[in-house]
Amino acid sequence: NAGVTQTPKFQVLKTGQSMTLQCAQDMNHEYMSWYRQDPGMGLRLIHYSVGAGITDQGEVPNGYNVSRSTTEDFPLRLLSAAPSQTSVYFCASSGSSANEKLFFGSGTQLSVL
Amino acid sequence: GENVEQHPSTLSVQEGDSAVIKCTYSDSASNYFPWYKQELGKGPQLIIDIRSNVGEKKDQRIAVTLNKTAKHFSLHITETQPEDSAVYFCAASSGFGNEKLTFGTGTRLTIIP
Numbered sequence: 001n002a003g004v005t006q007t008p009k010f011q012v013l014k015t016g017q018s019m020t021l022q023c024a025q026d027m028n029h030e031y032m033s034w035y036r037q038d039p040g041m042g043l044r045l046i047h048y049s050v051g052a053g054i055t056d057q058g059e060v061p062n063g064y065n066v067s068r069s070t071t072e073d074f075p076l077r078l079l080s081a082a083p084s085q086t087s088v089y090f091c092a093s094s095g096s097s098a099n100e101k102l103f104f105g106s107g108t109q110l111s112v113l
Numbered sequence: 114g115e116n117v118e119q120h121p122s123t124l125s126v127q128e129g130d131s132a133v134i135k136c137t138y139s140d141s142a143s144n145y146f147p148w149y150k151q152e153l154g155k156g157p158q159l160i161i162d163i164r165s166n167v168g169e170k171k172d173q174r175i176a177v178t179l180n181k182t183a184k185h186f187s188l189h190i191t192e193t194q195p196e197d198s199a200v201y202f203c204a205a206s207s208g209f210g211n212e213k214l215t216f217g218t219g220t221r222l223t224i225i226p
């Protein structure tokens with residue numbers, strides 16, 4: 001059981017480049033989300049989805065796009081990378097009922113130069 | 114929106130002693146309060162959670178207490194062991210499930226052998 005799989009684990013970008021962080025889960029979870037983790041700031045929600053075809057903004061959505069064409073996949077797109085987007089990104093998923101556990105991937109460390 | 118404050122940011126405890134981490138939240142509608150443990154290079158992992166209709170919950174050496182009137186909740190780890198060394202995050206949500214969790218800024222717990 002792979003759980004939540006994120007790729008790549010590490011990425012270095014130049015300012016202005018675009019890229020997609022991949023996230024896939026094999027638990028048939030309806031809910032998926034993206035967080036960024038910065039020193040001293042905890043985890044902040046970027047975007048989330050409660051099911052295929054449904055996405056919504058979190059606390060820090062600017063500069064990021066998401067889509068949810070399948071239940072399994074929830075990619076995060078950086079349209080034009082900026083140094084302020086240097087961070088560790090975590091994808092998470094859970095079922096949609098009240099007592100479901102949130103599972104996190106192992107993270108993607110992104111540096112924007 | 115919700116604001117979660119977590120204290121202390123670092124905590125060193127002698128092996129075998131107890132550790133307490135405290136969080137306060139701002140949104141009185143919040144009803145779900147999970148705690149996550151993050152080991153180096155890994156994603157956060159749920160260790161215990163509590164809902165607003167319960168004042169205390171225990172799971173072996175770990176317990177969480179909730180005071181809705183004061184809007185604060187705490188994590189208690191007893192008989193600490195070296196493997197308890199990690200970063201711990203509290204979170205709060207007013208949603209039905211895990212959507213729109215707001216995290217605290219984290220506590221780095223170090224167990225001194």
